[in-house]
Amino acid sequence: MEEDSSIFSSISENETKYIQLKIGSLLNRSFTEFISQAKKSGDYKKFLKAQDLQEEGEYHFIKTDKEPSSPMSKSESEDQFDPAHEFIEIICNVPSSEELKSSGNSIPNQKYLKKKRKAVFSNPEDVFNQESFVPPKYEKAESERVKIKNALMNNMLTKKLSDESINTLIAAFQKKTFNKDDVIIQYGDDGKEYFVLEAGVLQCEVFDEETKESSVTRTITEGNAFGELALLYQTPRSATITALTDCTTWVLDQMTFKTVIMASAVKERNIRLNFIDNIKVFEKMSRYEKVKLLDGLQVQYFESSDVIVKEGDAGEYFYIIEEGKVECIKEDGKEIIRTLDQGDYFGELALIESEQKRTLTVKAKSLCKLLVLNKDTFYRVLGSFSNYLKKDYKL
Ligand SMILES: Nc1ncnc2c1ncn2[C@@H]1O[C@@H]2COP(=O)(O)O[C@H]2[C@H]1O
Incomplete structure (x- = not known):
């Protein structure tokens, strides 16, 4: 209580008015x-x-906070308007008293708002045009529109967008062809475009800055998207993408990417990414792998005393605690082996050893919000990390 009052006692009249208006x-x-x-x-x-x-x-x-239906079903609601998040945004972005004073009233002026926005869209040219930006439109055959739509609907980053956003994106993609051996994306370059591959095969080559060695991680095939990382995180290109055959791609400019895709998807993702960044066991993962992991995570809620994992059952899910506390209990004797809380994970043993049953019962000690990964996604995303996870886990 004492802490609360000290935070709020420092709020000036101007800041209070600002918050009131925003909350209204x-x-x-x-x-x-x-x-x-x-x-x-x-x-x-x-x-x-x-x-x-x-x-x-x-x-x-x-x-x-309770999810109404069964386990892995409802992270779909993530893209919807969330007053709690909006509220936090308002509180975290209250301009300083000086800024409010200099704007002449309790609401910051346009100049101030543009300055704030710069923090999110870090390229200067992004800043002035956010409101007036109109995504481009390029003519397409119906069959092309369908192909792009299918690709967008199969991509974690875009599959939850509204129909309106999907249609805006479809219109804004521009066709670009490449010849065999062309480098489409060069590792280390600035990222300006997002791609969907319509036809052909591409190679993705990543570099290890420490060993200076490169390795081919995968081939990219038709209907897949690439080139999102540099745009999402304002980082240099993380891999070199080369055409293994003649290719046809669809290219989206970064402003459309940012105004349509980032606005909705990245907000939620960044909150989680920050969270995953602080979990020790994931520290060896590349940004790409972390993003993949995030895409596979679902949110599940448990009430206090709910049994999350039962000793002896087959393991289906891997859990990370986003909020709350759980107890790990040995069934015979009901001994509490340990308590886990925010940032801890459990449930991986049964996934690593396919025959292994749950070795403990895990029970919610308070209302818990868990990030859950199912078995298939776990293998796809964390397969190569399973030994590391196992070693790290002291039973
Ligand atoms: N390890 C990886 N496996 C597969 N694809 C990758 C990997 N690392 C990077 N990429 C993709 O390659 C793209 C290179 O440009 P970006 O960094 O913008 O976005 C990157 C991803 O789309």
Whole structure:
């Protein structure tokens, strides 16, 4: 409590006014969003009940953290408007008193807003045009539109975008062909484009800065996208992509990529990436592998006392604790072997040894938000890390 009051005692009048105005419009938006969801649901009353709103007396606008359906089903909601996140954004981005004063009123002026945005879109040319930017449109045959759409719908980065965003993207892709042996992306270059491969085969070659050795990690085949990392993280190209055959690609400019794809996908991803970056066991992973891992993670919630993993069962999932605490219990004697909390992981032993059953029962000690990886994704993403994980784990 003491901590809270000291944080808020330093808020100036200007800052308070700023927050009030922002929260006011956020509430307004939340309410509109809520009503539109309720209307869409077809059965208004059932919808209210499902949201844990009490029908009689006062309505309590409580959004439970609990996921309504079975385990691996509901991270789809991630792209939706999330008032809690928006709230945090507002609080974290309150301009300083000086900035508010210099803007002449309690809301920062356009100049200030543009300056803020620069932090997210770090290339200077990105900054001025965010609001007025209109994605380009290139003519395409229907068959081409279908191919691009299929590729976007099969790509983790774009599959959850709205139909409107998908259509904007489809229109904005421009055809570009390459000859066999052409270098499409050069390791270390600045990234300006995002690609979808329509026809042909490409080679992806990565470099180890320490050993100065290069290795071919995979071939990229039709319908796959590449070149996203440099645009997402403002880093140099992480690999060299070379055409193994004559190729046809679809190319998206970075401004369209940023305004359409990044705006929705990267926000959630960055929060998690930051989280994964702090987990020791993943420290040897490349950024690419971490991003792949993130794409395979699903969110699952457990109430206090829920059994997450049962001793003797076959292992299906690997878990990372994003929030909450769990207890690992040996069934005979009910001895608590250890307690795990934020950033810890469990459930990997049964995945590493295919015959191995769960060696302990893991029970939620509080409400838990877990990031869950299923067996197939675990092998695809962490296969080469299994020995490392096993060694690191002291039973
Ligand atoms: N280890 C890897 N395996 C497969 N693809 C990769 C790997 N590393 C990088 N890439 C892809 O190669 C692209 C090179 O440019 P980017 O870094 O922009 O984005 C990169 C990814 O799309």
